[in-house]
Amino acid sequence: MKAATIARYGSPGVIEVRDVPAPVPGPGEVLVRVHATTVNRTDCGELLHPTLIRLLTGGGRSRRKILGLDFAGTIEAVGGSASRFKPGDRVFGMCPFRNDGAQAEYFCMAETGPIAQMPSNLRFDQAVVCEGAFYANPIIEHFALRPGHTILIYGASGAIGTAALQLAKDRGAEVVAVVAGRHRELMRSLGADRVVDYTTDEFDQLGRSFDFVLDAVGKLGIRRWRRWLKPGGVFAATDRGPWSQNLLFILWSKVTGSGRVVVPLAKRGSGQAFVNELRDRIEAGRFIPVIDRRYPLTAIADAYRYVQSGEKAGVVVIDVATEDRAAEPG
Numbered sequence: 001m002k003a004a005t006i007a008r009y010g011s012p013g014v015i016e017v018r019d020v021p022a023p024v025p026g027p028g029e030v031l032v033r034v035h036a037t038t039v040n041r042t043d044c045g046e047l048l049h050p051t052l053i054r055l056l057t058g059g060g061r062s063r064r065k066i067l068g069l070d071f072a073g074t075i076e077a078v079g080g081s082a083s084r085f086k087p088g089d090r091v092f093g094m095c096p097f098r099n100d101g102a103q104a105e106y107f108c109m110a111e112t113g114p115i116a117q118m119p120s121n122l123r124f125d126q127a128v129v130c131e132g133a134f135y136a137n138p139i140i141e142h143f144a145l146r147p148g149h150t151i152l153i154y155g156a157s158g159a160i161g162t163a164a165l166q167l168a169k170d171r172g173a174e175v176v177a178v179v180a181g182r183h184r185e186l187m188r189s190l191g192a193d194r195v196v197d198y199t200t201d202e203f204d205q206l207g208r209s210f211d212f213v214l215d216a217v218g219k220l221g222i223r224r225w226r227r228w229l230k231p232g233g234v235f236a237a238t239d240r241g242p243w244s245q246n247l248l249f250i251l252w253s254k255v256t257g258s259g260r261v262v263v264p265l266a267k268r269g270s271g272q273a274f275v276n277e278l279r280d281r282i283e284a285g286r287f288i289p290v291i292d293r294r295y296p297l298t299a300i301a302d303a304y305r306y307v308q309s310g311e312k313a314g315v316v317v318i319d320v321a322t323e324d325r326a327a328e329p330g
């Protein structure tokens, strides 16, 4: 099979698309034929700092040779005792870090992992959207958003930001999205109540009117978010923040028990339930995939370079197999 392989870790230049033996599903595993995958910030982090990412994700000891988290494809074969899926089923989800990843024509994963029947209304190349929502969901759940709440989402144009915006609107909260002006129409189309361009005076004039602030790109300093939160308001971030300052605030929040700064993560083992729920949301029109650029597998190094630029909106797709598209929805 063709796969994007990593001979040594480092810059995107180390990625080589070449032929490698296809994996064989073990007991309880499925072999997935990948139609589409993505390059995301987690992949970029793993390419540069494999040991750190494996520590954070419980990915086991050995570094893997093929990266890639999000996937959409078909079941090619099932291993002994696997019974949830049958060959030909259209599936999507997230490839666990313990296995070689989805930036290849085939990969194997446990059928008990984060894999589900694909939303019936999407094409393969539209369904590779789990990762951003997976990280956004525990934050929105932790906030327990409801009508009457106001939330500011900073960097709402990224994979996590676009997902957080939709999940927050779905719970009835009022959402102010802070983005570059070029994303204004996208934010409106996803339901933002107000869009503020971070390069304008309007951004500097934002006042103390939010129950929650989410920094979805890890760029906010405390001087900003503290000024926007109402008394008792809560700040969450998806990254360490400028000069890793969020680490200090999380520690302070834990030690004092204030709960004012949080980084909620998904519970271990919750992936499958999450992917099933996301499928239902997508089919009900309550979650819209946001797709930026697409690249063929042969140009995956260029996709890594683009994602590393920090400029993508939503998801960057890698088309792995395109020959079956004619029979797909949309």
Ligand SMILES: NC(=O)c1ccc[n+]([C@@H]2O[C@H](COP(=O)([O-])OP(=O)(O)OC[C@H]3O[C@@H](n4cnc5c(N)ncnc54)[C@H](OP(=O)(O)O)[C@@H]3O)[C@@H](O)[C@H]2O)c1
Residues within 6 Å of the ligand: 040, 041, 042, 132, 135, 154, 155, 156, 157, 158, 159, 160, 161, 178, 179, 180, 182, 183, 198, 216, 217, 218, 219, 237, 238, 239, 307, 310, 311, 312, 313, 314
């Ligand atoms: N907590 C976790 O487990 C976890 C997992 C994955 C990723 N992360 C981290 O979460 C962050 C977001 O990930 P992601 O995949 O959603 O990112 P992403 O898709 O790469 O986000 C990029 C978006 O952020 C916008 N942006 C860049 N600089 C900005 C700024 N100064 N102010 C406001 N918006 C800005 C960009 O648009 P413009 O350039 O047009 O502004 C772009 O649309 C990253 O720092 C990533 O490392 C955390």
